[in-house]
Amino acid sequence: xxxxxxxxxxxAAPAGEERLSRARLIRRRFLRNRLALFxxxxxxxxxxxxxxxxxFAPWNYYENxxxxxxxxxxxxxxxxxxxxxxxxxAQTMRGLQKSLIIGMxxxxxxxxxxxxVGAFAGYxxxxxxxxxxxxxxxxxxxxxxxxxxxxSRFYQTKNWLFLVFGLTVLDWMITARVVRGIxxxxxxxDFVRAARYMGVPTSTIIVRHLLPNMASILIIAATLNVAGAxxxxxxxxxxxxxxxxxxxxxxxxxxxxxxSALTYPWLFVFAGGILILTVLAxxxxxxxxxxxxxxxxxxGGGRVE
Amino acid sequence: xxxxxxxxxLNAILLIFIASTVGYFLASATLSPRGNFExxxxxxxxxxxxxxxxxxxANDEVPVTTRYxxxxxxxxxxxxxxxxxxxxxxxxxSRRVWVSMRLLxxxxxxxxxxxxxxxxxxxxxxxxxxxxxxxIFAYVLLSTPVFLLAILLKYGAITxxxxxxxxxxxxxxxxxxxxxxxxxxxxxxxxQHLILPTLxxxxxxxAFYSRYQRNSMLDVLGSDHLRTARAKGLTRRQxxxxxxxRVAISPMATFFAYSFGLLxxxxxxTETIYGWYGMGQxxxxxxxxxxxxxxxxxxxxxxxxxxxxxxxADVTLAILDPRVRRA
Numbered sequence: 001x002x003x004x005x006x007x008x009x010x011x012a013a014p015a016g017e018e019r020l021s022r023a024r025l026i027r028r029r030f031l032r033n034r035l036a037l038f039x040x041x042x043x044x045x046x047x048x049x050x051x052x053x054x055x056f057a058p059w060n061y062y063e064n065x066x067x068x069x070x071x072x073x074x075x076x077x078x079x080x081x082x083x084x085x086x087x088x089x090a091q092t093m094r095g096l097q098k099s100l101i102i103g104m105x106x107x108x109x110x111x112x113x114x115x116x117v118g119a120f121a122g123y124x125x126x127x128x129x130x131x132x133x134x135x136x137x138x139x140x141x142x143x144x145x146x147x148x149x150x151x152s153r154f155y156q157t158k159n160w161l162f163l164v165f166g167l168t169v170l171d172w173m174i175t176a177r178v179v180r181g182i183x184x185x186x187x188x189x190d191f192v193r194a195a196r197y198m199g200v201p202t203s204t205i206i207v208r209h210l211l212p213n214m215a216s217i218l219i220i221a222a223t224l225n226v227a228g229a230x231x232x233x234x235x236x237x238x239x240x241x242x243x244x245x246x247x248x249x250x251x252x253x254x255x256x257x258x259x260s261a262l263t264y265p266w267l268f269v270f271a272g273g274i275l276i277l278t279v280l281a282x283x284x285x286x287x288x289x290x291x292x293x294x295x296x297x298x299x300g301g302g303r304v305e
Numbered sequence: 306x307x308x309x310x311x312x313x314x315l316n317a318i319l320l321i322f323i324a325s326t327v328g329y330f331l332a333s334a335t336l337s338p339r340g341n342f343e344x345x346x347x348x349x350x351x352x353x354x355x356x357x358x359x360x361x362x363a364n365d366e367v368p369v370t371t372r373y374x375x376x377x378x379x380x381x382x383x384x385x386x387x388x389x390x391x392x393x394x395x396x397x398x399s400r401r402v403w404v405s406m407r408l409l410x411x412x413x414x415x416x417x418x419x420x421x422x423x424x425x426x427x428x429x430x431x432x433x434x435x436x437x438x439x440x441i442f443a444y445v446l447l448s449t450p451v452f453l454l455a456i457l458l459k460y461g462a463i464t465x466x467x468x469x470x471x472x473x474x475x476x477x478x479x480x481x482x483x484x485x486x487x488x489x490x491x492x493x494x495x496x497q498h499l500i501l502p503t504l505x506x507x508x509x510x511x512a513f514y515s516r517y518q519r520n521s522m523l524d525v526l527g528s529d530h531l532r533t534a535r536a537k538g539l540t541r542r543q544x545x546x547x548x549x550x551r552v553a554i555s556p557m558a559t560f561f562a563y564s565f566g567l568l569x570x571x572x573x574x575t576e577t578i579y580g581w582y583g584m585g586q587x588x589x590x591x592x593x594x595x596x597x598x599x600x601x602x603x604x605x606x607x608x609x610x611x612x613x614x615x616x617x618a619d620v621t622l623a624i625l626d627p628r629v630r631r632a
Contacts, residue, residue, distance in 0.1 A: 134316075140615075141320045142327060143607035145570035149592060150328075150600070153335035177559060220520065231450045235574065238452050239589060251450075258456055262463070272453050279448035290520075 029292040036288020042281035046274070050096040059087035061094040062246055073266055080266035082256070092270050095250040098243055099230050099278065102164055106229035109168040111222040114175035119210045121176070122183025124202060133180070136173045144170035145232070152241035160243060163236075167229055175221045182214045216290050223286025227279045234275060250275045317612045321605060328604035329373055329597075338363040338389055338595040361387050363597050376598070386598035394598045397587070402606070404479060405572055405583035407499070409610075412506030413561075413568055420511040421557060424518025428526060428553075429545065439515070446512035452574040455505040459578060462501055474501055477580045502579045506571055510564065517560060522553040555625040562611070562618035569607050 030036055058076060059065065064085040065077070073080045079088035121132040151166050183206075186192055192209050200208075211218070236242030237251030245252070250271045257268030338361065342354045358364035362375050379386055385395040423443075427436040446454070462474040475481070475498040480491065525531060526549065534544040573585030584603055591599040 137615075138320055138323060140566070141324050141608045141611050143566045143569060143604060143611065145566070145573070146588060146600075146604050146607060147328075147331065149588070150331050150335050174560070174564075178556070181556075181559065227448065234450055235452060235570070238450075238574070239577075241592075254453060254456075261456065261460055268456075272457075275450065275453065276445065276448045279450075280444055283444050283448060 026292045030288055033288040033291060035284045036291075039281040039284030039288065042277060043285065046096060046278055046281070047100060050093050050100060054090065054093055057087075057090055057093070059090045061086065061090040061248060063087065063090075072264075079270045080264075082267060088253075088266060088270060091248050091253055092250070092274060095243075095248045095253050095271060096274055096278070098160065098247070098249045099233060099251075099275070102160065102167070102233045103226045103230035103282075105164045106167045106171065106233075107222050107225035109164075110172040110229070111175060111218060111225050113168070114172040114221070115179055115211055115214075115218055116206075117172070118176035118179025119183045119206045119214075120202075122180035123187055123206055123210060125184070125187075129180075133177075136176055139170065140173045140177075142170075145235075148232070148236060149239070149241045152236065160247070163233065163242060167232055171225065171229065171232070175218075175225070178217065178221070179214060182217060183210050186210055186213055216293050219289045219293065220286055223282050223289070226282045226286075230275070230279055230282075313616075317616075320612065321608050324608040325601060325605035326373070328601045329376060330369065332597045332600045332604075333369045333372065336592070336595040336597050336600065337365065338597065339365055341389065341595055357389060357391075360391055361389050361596075361598060363389070363595075376601075385602055388596050388599055389594065394602055397599070398602060398606075401583050401587050404581055405569075405576070405585060408502055408506060408572055408575065408581070408583060409565075409568055411499075412503050412572075413510060413565070415503065416507040416510030417514055417557075417561060419507075420514025421518045421554065423511070424515040425522050425550065425553070427515065427519040428522030431523065436519075440519075443512040443515050446508050447516065449509075451505060451509050451571040452578065454508060455502070455575050455578040458501050458505055473497065476501060479581055498579075502575045502581060505575045505579075506568065509571065510568065513564065514557060514560070518553065518557060521556050522549070525549045525553040528552075551625050555622055558618040558621040558625070561621075562615040565614040566607060566611050569610065 054060075065081060065087065066085050069081065069083060069085045071077060071081045077087050077089065079092055081087055082091075117132060117136070121129040121136075148166050148170060154162070186209070192205060195205050195209055233242055234249060234251030234254070237249040238255045240252075240255070242251055243249035253271035254268060254275070257264075257271060261268040338358060339354065342349050342357065355364060355366070359367075362372055362379075364372070376386060385393070385398070388394055388397065423439055427439055430436050449457070459476045462476055466472050466474060475494075477498075479498050480494045481498075526545075530552075531544055531549055534548045535541065539547070569585065572583060573589055575581070576583040576586035577589055584606065587599060588603045591603070
């Protein structure tokens with residue numbers, strides 16, 4: 001037993017060194033990607049502006065300036081004002097805060113959930129797989145957007161964290177199915193088979209061998225999930241089933257601005273533009289990370305000549 | 306094979322049954338039809354309210370399990386219940402379902418086929434001008450929520466119509482209802498009204514599929530079996546079409562199956578914004594009017610659609626991938 005441990009420790013050291021250099025390699029590849037850096041810059045700016053600017057901005061998102069009703073952008077109201085004199089900049093920043101937090105929380109939770117469930121089902125197979133997949137099918141068959149709209153009657157009066165919970169629970173199944181498919185094919189690969197015959201426990205195989213080998217898919221899924229979660233939240237809010245007044249989200253702002261989009265564009269353009277830019281930046285980051293992790297499929301070596 | 310199909314069919318029935326049951330209890334718990342009639346001026350006597358609610362099987366003084374059993378018994382006899390105005394839910398359904406299906410089928414067919422095609426071309430011509438240009442276009446589309454896209458298309462079309470001086474692209478309704486139309490002019494009018502909503506649905510899913518197809522195709526392009534195909538003497542084009550495409554397209558089948566639910570949600574926005582009286586608009590309106598029977602029907606119908614698209618996806622996958630067929 002001692003010899004085995006010693007051998008394990010000896011082989012672990014160079015492996016650790018190799019992992020570090022791989023991380024450095026990935027970071028360098030990522031930093032070389034201009035679109036991804038643009039995405040990082042945009043998201044960093046959005047976070048900074050959304051959370052810091054309300055501390056200094058002259059107006060609050062619930063204050064009315066009765067001297068400036070429905071005014072265009074000006075020095076004191078950067079994005080103009082609404083029909084009842086609320087500062088659109090303050091509202092937009094408040095909405096952006098909500099959308100950013102909800103989007104990222106939902107993406108992290110739902111991708112994590114789908115990775116674990118999907119990899120487990122695909123790896124163990126048999127009865128457990130059938131049960132898990134049956135539940136997944138059931139949740140997929142229930143139209144999640146419609147269910148969220150129905151559930152909104154519950155969380156409308158409560159904390160927005162219920163909205164995060166609802167979006168997470170109804171948004172992990174598709175990725176889980178994809179992950180399961182990949183796990184099923186990885187399961188038969190030699191390195192996984194070797195680990196299994198060496199007696200490595202299932203949970204270790206899943207975490208150490210399966211998940212890293214599908215990292216690119218998980219990362220793409222996670223970024224698209226940030227985008228998807230932001231889109232779902234703003235969509236619910238647009239119809240009036242998400243974030244509730246007096247609080248605002250980018251969705252509610254767009255809904256309110258739509259009616260007068262041609263005559264008073266500032267009510268609508270800033271919220272819409274910031275929403276598109278934010279989601280776009282998350283997509284750029286996702287693809288940058290993917291290319292950094294998996295250069296073989298995306299760069300040079302990818303071409304058949 | 307027959308046994309497999311039968312088993313699958315029974316499972317689908319079971320899933321629909323559970324989905325509609327969950328939908329029924331969820332809708333009964335969250336919607337309160339009695340609220341529609343209370344606190345009105347002049348007030349409605351309680352007996353009248355009870356009578357109205359009883360016709361719709363939505364009286365909250367009757368236990369929800371009893372109402373569920375009544376509802377289920379009706380469904381088994383082919384009676385889907387009544388709404389609070391006393392109309393048959395099924396007649397409203399048959400009026401609306403084709404409005405939505407026209408939008409969904411056309412939108413998803415266009416979106417999927419163009420998306421897959423552009424994705425493949427993008428991957429094969431990676432980093433060439435087409436790939437770069439189309440990637441940016443697809444990224445921006447993917448980042449635009451369907452309601453924002455629909456609004457932008459609508460206002461873009463209004464500006465466009467004003468510029469050319471005629472109402473070429475219609476932005477409201479399914480056809481021109483102000484004048485009596487027949488024959489070709491009716492078809493033309495419907496087409497004019499169809500373009501923008503279909504685009505709103507199709508553009509988003511086109512962008513979605515082209516991104517995934519590009520990624521999946523790139524993975525295949527780097528694979529060993531394609532190099533082997535080249536090594537045994539196939540041309541690049543032959544290798545791509547015979548060995549690359551088949552492998553790269555099969556993941557899309559899975560995405561297709563389960564993005565259909567998303568499409569239905571997208572239809573809710575599109576129909577609301579363009580004034581189409583379809584299923585999605587019906588759902589939003591029914592929630593506002595506390596129509597339990599209508600909501601349950603829409604939830605169940607969407608479940609059926611998702612199952613059908615899942616079946617189509619599995620058949621496609623079996624055709625494309627012999628390993629799946631054997632399993």
